[in-house]
Amino acid sequence: MDAEFNALASYVASYSVSTSPVVKPTTVRLLLSLAVSRGWTIRQLDIHNAFLNGELAETVYMRQPPGYEDKSLTDHVYRVTALIDKLAIEFKVREMGMPSFFLGIETVPLSGSMLLSQQRYMKDILKRASMVDCKPVVTPVSSTKITDKVVVPYADPTQYRSLAGALQYLTVTRPDLSYVVNLLCQHMHAPTTTDWASLKRVLRYVKGTMMRISRSTSMDTHAYADSNWAGDPNDRKSTNGFAVLLGSILISWVCRKQRTVARSSTEVEYKGLADVSAEVTWLVSLLHEIGIPPASPSRLC
Template sequence: MLTGLLSGTRPGYLRRALIRLWARLDVHSAFLNGRLAETVYMRQPPGYEDKSVPDHLYFLVYVDDILVMGSDSHRVTGLVDRLAQEFKIRDMGPPSFFLGIETVPLSDGILLSQRRYVQDILKRAGMVDYQPVSTPVSVARSEDSDAAPFADPTHYRGLAGALQYLTVTRPDLSFAVNRLCQRMQAPTTANWSMMKHVLRYVKGTLGMGLCVRKSLSTSLHAFSDSDWAGSPDDRKSTSGFAVYLGSNMISWSCRKQRTVARSSTEAEYKTLVDVAAEVTWLVSLLREIGFSSASAPSLWCDNLSATYLCANPVFHA
């Protein structure tokens, strides 16, 4: 899923194909027209369905920025034209830079990259000229509990928040950023050293991003793992999972568990509970937009005891 193929020219045939298969729109003065006096329905209410168009397109809107995508170029063009009749919008063509995410067409898909956003983070941190490292966290994973408080906690929090948004296209940073964000209230000099290590790793992987390709499979499957008692302060474990639709990663998470697990089996089982809830929600979401998989979702876990516990929860209560 992670790739360094960021440079290169865009194929002409692919660029032309994307012109009306998806478009980026910007609504003028969206904040000045945000107050609505009428009721807005997310779906057609019973008794008011338009029989000529029973299934309207879905929109994902972030304030005044809109992405329109579809497999039929005529329908996409018609929808953009109808929106232009109702609102003052600007058609910006195929999206190349959207909400800090760069969309780079490839021969077999697209690459979602935040290269420019990373460069801005490095400038804010004053680490443009630092030497890169090969891993996001130190192998030793040691934290000095007696370290002095960091002199500028606001600066630390700003960079930690910026790295959080970077995980939108960089799942490889999820664990490291999760550890940094746990220290936002009172960061120490040791935490700042960990922050610089992550930023040096980011500097060396500027070309990485999330690659989305056409997949022959439509199966939903997820992988889960846990770091049992990984926190030296409260002995809580960290859960992590990645969910794939075919060959494309569509959801991932890395967060500390709410309670203390008394064994690695219990920690792994809690992670499976989290990923099962996520997969259940994704199945519901995909069904709403008219997509259904031919097979049941698969959950993968590397802990045999947790697998047995899932198979027979009553016996192991």
């Protein structure tokens, strides 16, 4: 018992020290949506250090202090440049102007909107699969269900796992790929020739990969959720998904199989609602931290 307690204590101690925060794609889409909707200017900085997670005394933006408020600009904030200057001394900082390409995503500003494209990333995946000149298709999944009487294992499962894993990052800008990529990843342990044919069809479908963020006058959040009870005939597990919108902008989406078998359709729906409620609660908390709380309660449909 003492050994288990000591191991747990050391694990907790290391957990509080070894942290590497990674931004969620939903956070990036939320900030870009706010910038487009409110007409903010977006600047991109390249800091040559990946772990700037220490305690910092300066802040980048601050509210107007008492006694120094501008009565004509009560909603404005002051920008503190001391932090950027200090970082420029301690770390190499390069201002890259308006963002054009970051995290494998290309941003194309338009009038009142912005395009998010992963064309370069998509072309790299097609090149790895030797399908650069493939003919595109209009749907990611065949309308007819293919059932093989004899299951033939795919000869190169490592290639299948590599490409299926790479397709997951395309779902950052393509919600229409969430369901089919989820299906492909369910067969990564032992892919068959049929699974490989399904993956190649998805690769033919993703040739035009981009997402458009348009201006929205509303900052209220609302979500849609749905579930498919026992949809998988092999393990009888259910699939649920949801989509969360900020005003009219889609910023978060998920489609995944539930981990346990549900005994009724009601249980499936409750699990799905629990997932979307957790996502909406986190998004509302993030909006409060940014200083732009929703004007009305969130709606779940």
